[in-house]
Amino acid sequence: MISINDSSEFESMKMRSVGLNAWFGAKQALKDINVAVKANAVTAIIGPSGCGKSTLIRCFNRMHELVPGAKTSGQVLLDGKDIYSGDIDPVMIRRRVGMVFQKPNPFPTMSIYDNVAAGLKLTGMKKGKNLDEVVRRSLEQATLWEEVKNDLNNPGTSISGGQQQRLCIARAIALQPEVILMDEPCSALDPIATARIEELVVQLKNQYTVVIVTHNMQQAARVSDFTAFMYLGRLIEFGDTSSVFENPRSELTEKYITGKFG
Amino acid sequence: MFTSYAMRKFKNRFFFFLCLLCVVAAVLPLLSILYEVVVRGAPQLSLQFLTQGPGTIGQSAGGIGPAIQGSLILIGLTSLIGVPVGILSGVYLAEYGNNKYADAMRTINDMLTEFPSIVIGITVSAVVVSLIIGRYSAIAGAVALAFMMIPIVARTTEESLKLVPNSVREASLALGVHKWRTTVSVVLPAARAGLVTGTLLSVARIAGETAPLIMTILGNTYFFLGFDQPMDALPLRIYRNSLQPYQDLQAQGWGAALVLVLIVLAINVGVRFASRGRFRR
Numbered sequence: 001m002i003s004i005n006d007s008s009e010f011e012s013m014k015m016r017s018v019g020l021n022a023w024f025g026a027k028q029a030l031k032d033i034n035v036a037v038k039a040n041a042v043t044a045i046i047g048p049s050g051c052g053k054s055t056l057i058r059c060f061n062r063m064h065e066l067v068p069g070a071k072t073s074g075q076v077l078l079d080g081k082d083i084y085s086g087d088i089d090p091v092m093i094r095r096r097v098g099m100v101f102q103k104p105n106p107f108p109t110m111s112i113y114d115n116v117a118a119g120l121k122l123t124g125m126k127k128g129k130n131l132d133e134v135v136r137r138s139l140e141q142a143t144l145w146e147e148v149k150n151d152l153n154n155p156g157t158s159i160s161g162g163q164q165q166r167l168c169i170a171r172a173i174a175l176q177p178e179v180i181l182m183d184e185p186c187s188a189l190d191p192i193a194t195a196r197i198e199e200l201v202v203q204l205k206n207q208y209t210v211v212i213v214t215h216n217m218q219q220a221a222r223v224s225d226f227t228a229f230m231y232l233g234r235l236i237e238f239g240d241t242s243s244v245f246e247n248p249r250s251e252l253t254e255k256y257i258t259g260k261f262g
Numbered sequence: 263m264f265t266s267y268a269m270r271k272f273k274n275r276f277f278f279f280l281c282l283l284c285v286v287a288a289v290l291p292l293l294s295i296l297y298e299v300v301v302r303g304a305p306q307l308s309l310q311f312l313t314q315g316p317g318t319i320g321q322s323a324g325g326i327g328p329a330i331q332g333s334l335i336l337i338g339l340t341s342l343i344g345v346p347v348g349i350l351s352g353v354y355l356a357e358y359g360n361n362k363y364a365d366a367m368r369t370i371n372d373m374l375t376e377f378p379s380i381v382i383g384i385t386v387s388a389v390v391v392s393l394i395i396g397r398y399s400a401i402a403g404a405v406a407l408a409f410m411m412i413p414i415v416a417r418t419t420e421e422s423l424k425l426v427p428n429s430v431r432e433a434s435l436a437l438g439v440h441k442w443r444t445t446v447s448v449v450l451p452a453a454r455a456g457l458v459t460g461t462l463l464s465v466a467r468i469a470g471e472t473a474p475l476i477m478t479i480l481g482n483t484y485f486f487l488g489f490d491q492p493m494d495a496l497p498l499r500i501y502r503n504s505l506q507p508y509q510d511l512q513a514q515g516w517g518a519a520l521v522l523v524l525i526v527l528a529i530n531v532g533v534r535f536a537s538r539g540r541f542r543r
Binding site: 061063066068091092093094095096098099101103105106107108109118119121122123168171172175 | 360427429430432433434435436437438439440443444447448451452454
């Protein structure tokens with residue numbers, strides 16, 4: 001059990017936000033968020049549509065600020081260092097904190113192989129690395145290798161939606177990030193593809209720290225170790241997944257997980 | 263019941279007939295131009311006509327070789343200036359153009375697209391021909407045509423880059439790829455068909471321009487003499503020959519017209535192939 005009040009454990013977290021606010025123009029999307037992400041664990045962020053869960057993880061790799069008019073205040077600490085401090089290059093943060101999006105978005109002009117190798121090639125990090133090996137290892141970790149190993153030169157968009165999403169996961173882990181952020185990675189997929197991604201998420205935590213946004217509470221309960229519940233831009237409850245689901249402290253959380261709203 | 267059905271059918275046929283009539287009215291002039299050009303130009307076509315310079319007046323032997331060569335050089339030279347500038351402008355407008363400078367640039371760009379070509383010609387003539395080079399020259403013609411090409415390429419580049427879904431940019435940026443690298447290696451390749459189409463359309467547009475050339479490359483009857491020397495081009499040859507009192511020269515003008523039409527048609531067919539979705543899903 002971790003709690004926001006237990007400061008010593010809170011501070012040793014892989015990532016955490018301190019008084020994080022975020023805006024789209026004049027509209028405030030996040031209000032004073034203090035949340036922590038434990039290393040080699042899966043943290044799920046749940047909440048109804050528009051509660052700010054996607055905005056929150058987009059603040060974790062500084063993707064939020066790419067939206068015109070978007071801004072943030074407060075801190076996001078990665079290994080104790082604020083990624084929003086002036087001397088930090090957001091590009092370097094994104095190499096350490098990878099992201100998988102809601103809709104599979106492989107690069108349309110690239111082959112399966114090039115999609116996985118793109119991160120290393122385009123960031124100039126391929127020096128001294130065996131690309132073939134990286135591609136193979138990444139696809140294996142994303143449990144896609146067996147399905148595509150004979151079609152590596154086919155376009156990345158030629159495979160099914162679920163396979164494309166695993167390709168995007170392979171593309172993210174090819175850079176060996178420390179944290180992988182997943183923004184509703186299964187919402188565009190059928191139940192079977194969803195189940196495969198969920199298995200994969202659980203495997204990934206052995207090597208990576210995973211944060212997954214989901215509007216599917218069962219999914220959060222199945223894959224995550226910790227759960228944060230957000231509502232209207234605020235963090236309502238955060239803790240062990242089992243205690244959040246079985247023994248919620250907030251009445252709002254209880255109403256949401258029992259399906260009374262949202 | 264029956265009468266209203268018959269009436270409805272009649273109205274349907276009537277308006278269909280009206281539409282057909284309008285289509286014919288629109289296409290007829292184009293077809294008659296094509297017909298005229300082919301009928302008058304085709305007899306001229308021969309290897310000699312396409313490769314040799316004009317002969318002495320009065321002799322029917324002679325060709326439009328210099329004009330074809332000049333047009334091709336002009337297209338190449340113009341593209342060398344116009345395509346990079348146009349594509350880079352389009353990239354700026356699409357990828358970095360969320361500010362008032364870009365809005366101003368967009369307006370100016372649209373104005374330039376519709377700008378009278380004769381005015382571009384006279385300006386380039388006053389600056390490049392009179393002040394910089396000091397004589398009618400191929401390079402001055404290319405500069406004038408580049409002013410016409412750049413806005414077209416910039417506009418089509420911007421439009422095709424905007425068609426690339428934002429999710430593709432985000433995918434690259436989220437990998438920690440720099441924005442310029444994302445644009446060059448991910449966004450531009452995804453918009454390739456659109457870029458090729460825009461470029462070819464702009465080439466087709468400038469290939470037939472005459473007005474700016476009169477005051478810049480002047481036209482002559484020799485094969486390529488140098489980039490700083492006067493040069494011939496197909497539209498100029500058509501224009502000059504049509505003013506001649508000699509029938510054989512007029513006939514050569516028709517031949518040149520047919521060659522020009524064929525080049526423009528070939529480019530248009532090329533556009534259709536280029537824009538056929540290799541990258542469409």
